[in-house]
Every structure is written in structure tokens, then in C-alpha cells.
Amino acid sequence: MSLKIIVLAKQVPDTRNVGKDAMKEDGTVNRAALPAIFNPEDLNALEQALRLKDEIPGSTVTLLTMGPPRAADIIREGLFRGADGGYLLTDRAFAGADTLATSYALHEAIKKIGQFDLIISGRQAIDGDTAQVGPQVAEKLGLSQITYAEEIQSVANGKITVKRRLEHGVEIVEGKMPILVTVNGSAPDCRPRNAKLIQKYKYAKTASEQQANDDAANSRSTRANAILGEWSATDVNADPKQCGLSGSPTKVKKIESVVFQAKESKTLDSSDQQIEELIVELITNHTIG
Amino acid sequence: MNNLFVYLEIENGKVEDVSLELLTKGRTLANQLKCQLEAVAVGSQLDNVGKQVFPYGVDVLHTFDDARLYPYTSLPHTSILVKLFEEEKPQIALMGATSIGRDLGPRVSSALFSGLTADCTSLEIGDHEEKKEGKTYTNLLYQIRPAFGGNIVATIINPDNRPQMATVREGVMKKEILDVNYQGKTVAHDAKQYVSDTDFAVSVIERHIEASKVNIKGAPIIVAGGYGIGSKENFQLLFDLANTIGAEVGASRAAVDAGYAEHERQIGQTGVTVRPKLYIACGISGQIQHIAGMQESSLIIAINNDPNAPINNIADYVITGDVETVVPKMIKYYKKNSK
Numbered sequence: 001m002s003l004k005i006i007v008l009a010k011q012v013p014d015t016r017n018v019g020k021d022a023m024k025e026d027g028t029v030n031r032a033a034l035p036a037i038f039n040p041e042d043l044n045a046l047e048q049a050l051r052l053k054d055e056i057p058g059s060t061v062t063l064l065t066m067g068p069p070r071a072a073d074i075i076r077e078g079l080f081r082g083a084d085g086g087y088l089l090t091d092r093a094f095a096g097a098d099t100l101a102t103s104y105a106l107h108e109a110i111k112k113i114g115q116f117d118l119i120i121s122g123r124q125a126i127d128g129d130t131a132q133v134g135p136q137v138a139e140k141l142g143l144s145q146i147t148y149a150e151e152i153q154s155v156a157n158g159k160i161t162v163k164r165r166l167e168h169g170v171e172i173v174e175g176k177m178p179i180l181v182t183v184n185g186s187a188p189d190c191r192p193r194n195a196k197l198i199q200k201y202k203y204a205k206t207a208s209e210q211q212a213n214d215d216a217a218n219s220r221s222t223r224a225n226a227i228l229g230e231w232s233a234t235d236v237n238a239d240p241k242q243c244g245l246s247g248s249p250t251k252v253k254k255i256e257s258v259v260f261q262a263k264e265s266k267t268l269d270s271s272d273q274q275i276e277e278l279i280v281e282l283i284t285n286h287t288i289g
Numbered sequence: 290m291n292n293l294f295v296y297l298e299i300e301n302g303k304v305e306d307v308s309l310e311l312l313t314k315g316r317t318l319a320n321q322l323k324c325q326l327e328a329v330a331v332g333s334q335l336d337n338v339g340k341q342v343f344p345y346g347v348d349v350l351h352t353f354d355d356a357r358l359y360p361y362t363s364l365p366h367t368s369i370l371v372k373l374f375e376e377e378k379p380q381i382a383l384m385g386a387t388s389i390g391r392d393l394g395p396r397v398s399s400a401l402f403s404g405l406t407a408d409c410t411s412l413e414i415g416d417h418e419e420k421k422e423g424k425t426y427t428n429l430l431y432q433i434r435p436a437f438g439g440n441i442v443a444t445i446i447n448p449d450n451r452p453q454m455a456t457v458r459e460g461v462m463k464k465e466i467l468d469v470n471y472q473g474k475t476v477a478h479d480a481k482q483y484v485s486d487t488d489f490a491v492s493v494i495e496r497h498i499e500a501s502k503v504n505i506k507g508a509p510i511i512v513a514g515g516y517g518i519g520s521k522e523n524f525q526l527l528f529d530l531a532n533t534i535g536a537e538v539g540a541s542r543a544a545v546d547a548g549y550a551e552h553e554r555q556i557g558q559t560g561v562t563v564r565p566k567l568y569i570a571c572g573i574s575g576q577i578q579h580i581a582g583m584q585e586s587s588l589i590i591a592i593n594n595d596p597n598a599p600i601n602n603i604a605d606y607v608i609t610g611d612v613e614t615v616v617p618k619m620i621k622y623y624k625k626n627s628k
Contacts, residue, residue, distance in 0.1 A: 015437050016546075100399060127437060129559060130407035135363070135395035144490040145363050147392045161494070166388040167553065169498035171360075175491040186552075249450040250404035253417060253431065256442050258577045260584060262602040265591075270610025276622040278590075278606060287567050287588060288510060288534045289627045 002058030003155065005049045006110060008121035008137065009042035009063055009078065011071040015126050036070065038077050041122025043190035045183040048152050049120050050082045050191065056155065060084045062116075064109055066094060066102065072206045075228050079201040080193040087113065087229035088206055093243045094233065099128075101247035103136035108236040110141060118160065119180040123148060131182070138180035146175050147182045206230040290377065292325040292349075293318055294452065296370065296384040296393070297342065299332045299359075300498065304341045306506075307385035307459035314412060314462040315383055316346035321414045322428055324380065325349060329373065331366050331480075333359035339475050346467035348474070355480035357489060360496055361389050364488040367396040372483045374401060379452040381430050383412075386456035398454050404447035405454040406432035410461055410558065410581065417446055424448075430455065435558045439578025460506040460561045503553045508537035510567045513556055513583070516543035517572025517593065518612060524549050526616050527571055533620050539563065541579045557582035571612045575600025592616070 013034035046061070053059040063078040063086030065071050075086035089109045097105065110119065119138075124131035131147070138145040150165040153172070160179060164171040165186045204226035205213065233243055241247060268274040283289045295315045298305040312328060319326040325348040330338045335352045342350060353369050370393065374382065382397075384390035386408045398405035411433040417426040430453040432445040447453040505511065512531045514524055524538070531538045540550035542557055556563055557579040568586035573579060575591070575598055583589070584603055591604035592615045601607045608615050 013437070015440070016543075098404065099395065100402065100404065103399060128407075129436075130395075131391045132395035132398070132405060132407060135392060136399040139367070139396045139399035145392070145396070146491060147363075148388050164388075166498065168500065169496070171493055171498075172495035173362075173491050173493050179490075185546075248404070249402060249447050250406060250432075250445050251448060252443050253446045254444040255436075256444075258435070258440060258442055258581070260577075260580055260603050263589075263605060265601060265604045265607050267596075267601075267607045267609060270608060270615045270618070272618060272622075275608070275615060275618045276626070278608075279619060279622040280626050282567070283623070283626055288536075288623070 001056070002060075003052055003056055003117045004115055005052060005059060005061045006113060006116050006119045007042070007046050007049045007061055007063050007078065007083065008106060008119065008134070009046065009065050009074050010039045010122075010125045011036050011065065011067050011074045012039045012125050012127040036073070038074055039122055039125045041124060041183060041185050043122070044185055044187040045120045045122045046078055046081060046083065047188055047190040048149070048181070048183055049118075052118070052152060052155060053082065062086055062113060064089065064106065064113070066090070066105055066109075069206070069208055072209060072228055072230075076201055076204055077193075079204060080197050081191055082194065082197065085229065087231055089231050089236065091233040091243075093238070093240055096245035096248065097243065098248035098250045099130055099132035099136060100249060101243055101245075103133050103140055104242045104247055105233070105236070105238055106133065106137050107140040108238045109231060110137070112231065112236045117177045118155075119143070119178070121180070121182050123182045123184050134180060134182040141180070143178055143180050144175055145180045145182070146173055149181050149183045150187045152181065201226060204228050291380045292327050292377070293322065293381040294327050294329060294374070294377070294379040294383070296382070296390065297328050297330045297338065298385055298387060298389050299330060299335070299338065302334060302337055304338060305385065305387075305459075306464060307387055307390075307457070309342070309345060310459065310462040310464045311383045311385065311457060312342060312345035312347060313465045313467075314457070316467055318381065318412060318414060318430070322380070327351065327377070327379070329353075329370065331358050331369050332361075339473070343471050343473045344466045344469045346471055350473055350475045352475060352477045353480040353483065354477065355484075358480060360493050362489070362491050362493065363392050363396060364490060365484045366393050367400065368485070368488050369480065369483040370397045371400045373478070374452060382452040382454045384454075384456050386458040390456045394454060394456050401452070403450040403452050403454055404445070405456070406434055406445045407456050408558070409434045409455045409457050410442075410562075412455060412457070417448060419448065429453070435578065435581060439558045439576065439581060458562070460563065503537065503551070505537050505539050505554060505556065505561050505563055508563070509565050510534060510536035510569075511539045511556070511563055511565045511583075511586075512536045512569045512571065513539035513541065513573060514544050514550065514571045515541040515573030515579075516547055517574065518544060518549055519572070521549045523613070526613065530569070530616050530620055533623055536567075536569070541573050541576070543576070570600050570604070571616065573600050574598045575603070
């Protein structure tokens with residue numbers, strides 16, 4: 001039984017490598033200074049999908065991402081690693097979406113994709129760390145869910161067996177498909193890009209990227225390119241009231257940059273004398289010992 | 290109606306600390322709002338839950354006792370909360386930012402179309418003015434959380450939707466008994482009226498849950514290592530120091546991501562928040578997200594070969610030097626001078 005798998009992936013600012021210019025003077029985030037990357041746990045999710053594809057002949061892996069036009073990179077990246085295709089959901093109507101409005105838009109796009117056996121996504125994205133979108137998409141589609149997956153152990157007879165990695169241990173659970181699975185960072189890393197697939201897909205473009213390319217006077221490449229799916233809110237029949245800011249019950253009241261109160265500190269070097277004095281002081285005032 | 294609800298996590302009949310911490314915070318917020326604090330226990334053999342939670346000031350405990358409800362699975366617990374919340378219309382619902390709360394919360398919020406804020410580090414009550422619409426909201430829940438890898442702190446509100454939902458990590462709030470003799474009442478619900486057979490779509494085949502071996506949260510002294518430690522092997526040095534002075538070993542997110550230490554040792558906004566009497570930060574540069582989880586330590590010693598490491602700003606003692614040089618000396622001089 002071949003599987004139709006949808007992988008949800010997000011392009012995120014690389015918040016793990018925040019440089020000095022990442023924050024603007026007014027305390028807001030300077031997104032332009034942060035490199036945009038494939039959300040790390042979504043790569044773990046993609047790997048789980050690709051392993052099932054390797055194992056079960058005829059299976060397909062379709063990526064779905066929502067974001068600005070440049071998020072088409074996410075689909076290309078997935079294709080380079082072995083996915084079969086993908087869709088970019090992009091529309092100004094989605095701007096300012098909280099997790100509920102995001103999951104609403106994604107679930108409409110999944111309905112448009114149609115048939116599937118399995119939806120896999122990363123547990124959470126590093127820009128928000130909420131871990132909400134996966135379960136909310138599942139709820140909106142009326143699907144069951146398995147979160148915190150470390151390994152999809154088997155798929156057989158319409159059932160999936162998954163090892164979950166929890167705070168204090170592991171759980172092996174079995175669920176009926178179709179189902180949504182979110183994958184932990186503790187799962188195996190994603191395979192690297194495949195050179196042949198890079199050749200095959202490096203010119204794959206969305207309709208609007210193709211358009212921009214054609215418009216460019218010095219367009220270098222005129223060869224037929226694979227077209228990546230690109231959908232607007234209207235394309236997926238999304239109700240505008242449930243998208244973006246207006247579909248978001250949570251509002252950001254205030255944003256502050258983080259400033260810690262600096263203390264007056266005493267600086268020591270690593271000489272024996274200074275360290276012994278410190279230790280003796282800590283012992284004398286009963287901080288240690 | 291309009292009360293504050295806390296979902297209880299229960300493992301082997303014992304209410305988890307994270308839930309007791311939420312009850313403590315919940316009691317304070319309920320007093321401010323002049324409403325009741327209610328708790329929800331979903332599981333099996335819940336007879337001992339009441340005496341564990343009433344001392345925290347719980348006015349009403351809702352129990353749903355059914356053998357199929359333990360261990361936790363997503364759909365049955367979701368169905369119960371959704372239906373209970375539709376009946377009881379809480380203004381606020383809190384749960385732990387754990388693998389259970391973060392699995393359950395989003396589903397419940399999606400079903401009820403109520404906003405949910407994950408991993409809050411502070412919860413307050415306050416007002417809000419929507420200038421465009423000329424509307425004023427009073428007594429909203431301010432859900433305060435870090436975002437963008439901890440570089441900013443956002444205050445989130447849900448002006449129009451109820452319940453206002455939030456999850457909080459273990460160790461962020463303090464656990465404090467209100468009154469050992471506090472009297473609340475128990476309402477035992479018939480779980481079968483709340484779940485359907487189709488909710489049991491996922492079954493737990495095997496389960497190995499161990500009580501955490503690492504007690505970072507309660508440790509009076511913590512020796513923590515960062516990415517600067519360089520390897521898992523080098524972390525052994527920190528264990529040596531910790532064993533010598535009676536400390537627990539912690540780690541920054543970067544060190545955990547690099548595989549130098551286990552996740553349960555992670556300190557910071559995405560790990561545990563700690564308040565020890567002594568915190569020794571070794572090879573930790575001091576990313577905001579780490580500092581947020583340890584800045585309330587009584588005394589902070591930072592060991593770093595970078596004299597400009599941000600952690601130095603909040604340290605009481607800054608030792609500029611290599612961890613490999615300094616830590617063995619600390620062990621040596623502790624042994625020489627103790628007793």
C-alpha cells in the first residue's frame with residue numbers, strides 16, 4: 001500500500017544565530033539581518049517522510065509551506081532532498097496570523113491537495129517555539145495526532161507505530177491513519193541534498209517567480225522549468241475573516257527587547273591565589289560546603 | 290462560570306509539580322479576579338487527587354475517572370476539556386507546557402477558537418484599550434512570553450475569546466501551599482458522557498516513563514556548561530566539580546543542541562528556570578534565553594575566556610580564563626579548604 005504523505009514545513013529566521021544587528025534600535029526584530037532557513041524540526045519531519053517513501057514503493061512526499069514568496073526556497077530544498085512536489089501558500093491576507101489562523105489556512109490548503117494518508121511536520125518552529133500549528137491542523141481536519149515523534153517505526157494495515165520522546169521517557173503508540181505526526185529534533189537528521197535532484201530542480205519556480213524571471217530583460221534561462229504550486233487564499237477557498245490578523249484570537253499587546261540589569265561584578269584571573277581566595281570565601285559564608 | 294481552570298497532569302496517581310505550580314499562580318490570579326479556582330483531573334484512580342490539590346486553594350475539582358483515560362492520549366482528553374469548557378465557560382484555562390499540555394492545549398484552543406499562548410514566563414491581570422474601536426477591556430490575562438529565540442518579550446492578550454488559554458513550563462512559577470486545611474468540593478463527572486469510542490484512535494503500546502534522574506530545579510548549587518565546553522567529554526570536568534561541591538550539572542541550549550548534555554539538564558527559556566544559591570556558568574556566553582532562566586540565582590560565577598561575554602554583565606564574580614584550567618583549581622582548593 002503506497003502512502004501519500006504531506007510534509008508541513010516553515011521558513012524561519014535563524015534565531016539560534018542572532019548577531020548584534022538582529023535587533024533594531026526601537027527594540028523590534030530586524031528580520032532582514034537574520035538568515036532564512038528551513039525550520040530544523042521540519043527537516044527531521046521530512047526525513048521521516050522520505051524514509052517511508054524509500055520503504056514503501058509508489059509513495060509520494062508533498063511539501064506544503066506558508067509564507068512570503070521567497071519561502072518557495074523551502075519547496076526547492078525539499079525537492080533537492082527527495083520530495084516529489086510542493087505548494088507554497090502565499091497571500092497578504094495571511095499576514096499577521098497567529099497559530100490558529102495559520103492552521104486554518106494550512107488545513108484549507110490540505111483539503112485542496114485532497115487525498116493523503118499521513119501529514120508530518122516538525123514539532124515546533126524556532127521563531128515561535130509554540131508547537132501549536134501541528135495539533136491545530138489535526139483538529140481542524142478532524143484527524144488524530146501523535147506529537148513528539150522520534151521515529152516512525154512501522155506503517156502497516158492502515159496503522160502507524162511511532163516512538164515518542166517525552167520529558168522523562170519514551171512511549172510507543174499506535175494510531176489509525178490518516179493521522180498527523182509531529183517530529184522532535186531528537187529524530188535522525190535529514191539526508192543531504194542530492195546532486196542529481198539539484199540539477200533537476202534548481203530552476204523549479206513558482207508562477208510568480210517565473211513571471212519575474214520572464215520580465216527580466218536579461219533573462220538567462222529560457223528553458224522550460226518545473227513549476228512549483230503556488231496558492232493564494234482564494235485558491236484554497238479560505239474565508240478571509242479567518243485568515244491573518246482578523247482570524248487570530250490572540251493579539252500582541254506589547255513587545256519589549258530584553259534588557260537585563262547589569263550587576264557590579266568582581267573580576268578575577270585564573271591564578272591559583274585568586275581562585276583559592278574565592279573558594280575560601282564561598283566556604284566561609286556557607287555558599288558551598 | 291467565568292472561573293479560572295487548571296488542567297492537572299497526573300502520573301501514577303501523583304499530581305505533577307508543574308500543575309501544582311499553576312494552581313499556586315492560578316490562586317493568586319483568581320483572587321485578583323475575584324473568581325474561583327477550579328482544577329480538572331482526567332485519568333484513572335483519581336481518589337487521592339483532591340487531598341493533593343485542595344491545599345493549593347482549589348475551590349472545585351472536576352474528576353473524570355475511566356481506565357481508558359490513563360495514560361494520556363490526545364483525543365479523549367481534548368473531548369473532555371472542550372465539552373467541560375463549553376458547559377463551565379471559564380475565563381482562563383492554564384496547563385503545563387509539557388509534552389501533554391502542548392499536545393492538548395492547541396487542540397482545545399482550535400476546537401473552541403480561543404487563543405492560546407505557549408510557554409508563558411509570566412501571567413498578569415491587566416486592562417487593554419482598543420483605540421481604533423474605542424473599546425476598553427478590563428481584567429484580561431496578560432500572557433507574557435519570550436519570542437524570537439528569547440530576544441524579545443511579548444505580551445499577548447485574547448480580548449474577545451474565552452477561555453484565555455496559556456501554557457507554562459515546569460519550574461517557571463513557584464509552588465506554594467495556601468492552606469493545608471483548605472476545603473474544596475469534588476464534582477465527579479461521568480466520563481462516558483464526554484468521550485466517544487472513536488476518540489480512542491491512538492493507543493499506547495509501551496511506556497517507559499522514569500522519574501527524572503536530574504533535579505536541576507531543586508538544586509542549591511548548579512554548575513552549568515555552555516557551547517564553549519567543546520565536547521561531551523569535557524563536560525565530565527563539570528561533573529567532577531559538581532560531585533565535589535554537591536552540585537547538579539546544567540547546560541545551555543547550545544550545549545544541549547550540540548549533544549554535550551541531555552535535554553533534561555537544559556536551563557533557560559526553553560528549558561528549566563532555576564533559582565539556586567550559587568550558579569557557576571562555565572563556557573556560557575550568555576544568550577538572553579539562557580540568562581532568563583538563571584538570572585534569579587543568588588550568586589553567579591562566570592568562567593569564560595572571553596572578557597566581553599554577555600554573561601559577565603549579570604555575574605557577581607567573573608573569572609577570565611579557560612574552563613579546563615579554572616575548574617580543576619576550584620576542585621583542588623575546595624578539597625584543600627573544606628572541613
